[in-house]
Amino acid sequence: MTTFTFHGGAGEIGGNMLLIDSPGSRFFLDFGMSFKRHGEYFSEFLQPRTSNALGDFLNLDLIPDIEGLYRNDFLSHNKMKTSEEPAFDGILISHAHLDHLGYVNLLHEKAHVYASSVTKGIAEALDELGSGSKDDFVKTTKSFSYYENKKGEISRIRNCRDPEIKYSQREYPLTVDRGEFEVGSASVQIFPVDHSIIGASGFIAHAGGRSIGYTGDFRNHGSRPELTRAFVENMASSDLDILFIEGTNIDEEKGMSETDVGNEISRLITEAEGRHVFASFPVRDTFRLLSFYTAARNAGRKLAVNFRQAFLLDKLDSNKALERGKDIIPSHDEGLSVYIKKREYGLIGEDVEEEEKARDYDKKERPYVGIDNQICWKDVRDNPGEYVLFLDNYSVQELVDIQPVEGSIYIKSQCEPFDAEMELDWGRIENWLDRFGLQVKRAHASGHMSGGEIAEVIKTIEPKLVVPMHTQRPVLFSDLCDCEVLIPEKGKSYEF
Incomplete structure (x- = not known):
């Protein structure tokens, strides 16, 4: 039986x-x-x-x-x-x-x-x-x-x-x-x-x-x-x-495909020329990451990922089941930057020794502090047309230091809230986006x-x-x- x-x-x-x-x-x-x-x-x-x-x-x-x-x-x-x-x-x-x-x-x-x-x-x-x-x-x-x-x-x-x-x-x-x-x-x-x-x-x-x-x-x-x-x-x-x-x-009816999302992202980034572009998508969705990476490069920008994404990309890059460029890219790719946000004393972006800056971070993050393609709030603030910055719910505070220029956009590329707790979370994020004048755009394909x-x-x-x-x-x-x-x-x- x-x-x-x-x-x-x-x-x-x-x-x-x-x-x-x-x-x-x-x-x-x-x-x-x-x-x-x-x-x-x-x-x-x-x-x-x-x-x-x-x-x-x-x-x-x-x-x-x-x-x-x-x-x-x-x-x-x-x-x-x-x-x-x-x-x-x-x-x-x-x-x-x-x-x-x-x-x-x-x-x-x-x-x-x-x-x-x-x-x-x-x-x-x-x-x-x-x-x-x-x-x-x-x-x-x-x-x-x-x-x-x-x-x-x-x-x-x-x-x-x-x-x-x-x-x-x-x-x-x-x-x-x-x-x-x-x-x-x-x-x-x-x-x-x-x-x-x-x-x-x-x-x-x-x-x-x-x-x-x-x-x-x-x-x-x-x-x-x-x-x-x-x-x-x-x-x-x-x-x-x-x-x-x-x-x-x-x-539900059939929605956007990943190709549709990539095309829409490209359009939005191109139209935001000279302004800040922020993006939010599931942190481990490397397919969506690649869509943003391609759209950013086509617009002459770099996609700036966070430490956790960089760590995951490097972890998977050695997997022989994956094809580099199609399935995965390493964190040191020329079209990527690794964004390091403020921690502890908030020394990132300040004129102090790299060794002292690194002390703000734990041992898992330190290898990414000071690498050639590492950027911080100051780089994004001073170069609004150069990056597409991944900005999730745990890093919106960075907007205080970045101070987005007028007309900047936030591309929401994930599912809409489907319960009360998620609605509260999104409402909180909307308050931040409204505070800094970011226009919310949407482009998402379901899993x-x-x-x-x-x-x-x-x-x-x-x-x-x-x-x-x-x-x-x-x-x-x-x-x-x-x-x-x-x-x-x-x-x-x-x-x-």
Whole structure:
């Protein structure tokens, strides 16, 4: 008997957490955070407790209570039952958005995590830029333990600077971004797909005599639509018994493509000649970054990225699965600048020694301070027509020092707010933009297919059963296709 159970992603956007249980194989498809359910209990100022995050999540029903699923250091510290080995064969991660990856840090330390090499690279960057066990996507911090320091004293592990003592590495056994592998007795194929983050994947699995398609998040109007088309063609030839398909935009018409966005950005930047141009887009969307990079260069400008983007670009630049110029560019590219904002004493841009400036920054940022293409507020202020500056919600304060010239623009290239908290955040940003006289322009392509495109995919694949996920309106699927549609409920198991 083969069953599936949605522990997240049913009747909601994000939080995908789908358990497939078949004879000889037990695995999850994604293990993500539901922003909606998480936000019902936590906020920026009300966080899970460091000492009991796992217990908090379990008691609030944010994660499933399954024996052998979670890491032993957390379980032991909270006097819960531990297990030497994980009680499942693996976790398949479709991409590195937190609503698909966000709770991987809680998993058993011996869990096998299957993801593309690019997704693993992004997860490693999240680890390296984060702090503590909440970012343990690839490494695992040995939390709540002790070690003997150089003085021979017993100290808490958080004070340890030796990574060999402080961390262990999670198992990411997959070595291909496209191909076949085994998870227990199940045979699984991974395929790259087009989405709003690089490295996204879909899966076809054969488990318990059943064939399963899992789309993750996908689209066919981005920078790599041919990837999604190839995945759909492979699902169509696999005689799927069941198709788990996302429906974020099931009730929307087809919108802008990434090409459309690039053209609109180019027009806006060209029209803003001699004035400041600021841009906001998802920080890890390297496809959108490349669209802005190309548009900026065509207008005789440089795209100025922040430290985190530069770090990610350099992390991924060595990945052989990516093509430089088409998929990725390094931070030292002649068309890029790295913008370093003020910290600590605010010495960046002042006439002091570079070594003293660098002391304002942590060890991860320091390698970018003083490099040839590093810029700061003064460079942008004095050269309004030279850069397109990435300006996210965490750096709008830089406007105080930059003092944009009249007629400057802010290009908003991301989704509109879809909940009360996001509306409050955007309202706050609007106050800053209004204060400094910035005109808001919009150019965005979704990371998801429209309803019509989803219907065409289902028609092409012809699965025996369709199960909508990652959507707030699963009932609309019944109107889109002729095959059987099952609307899943969270926590309920289904045989197939």
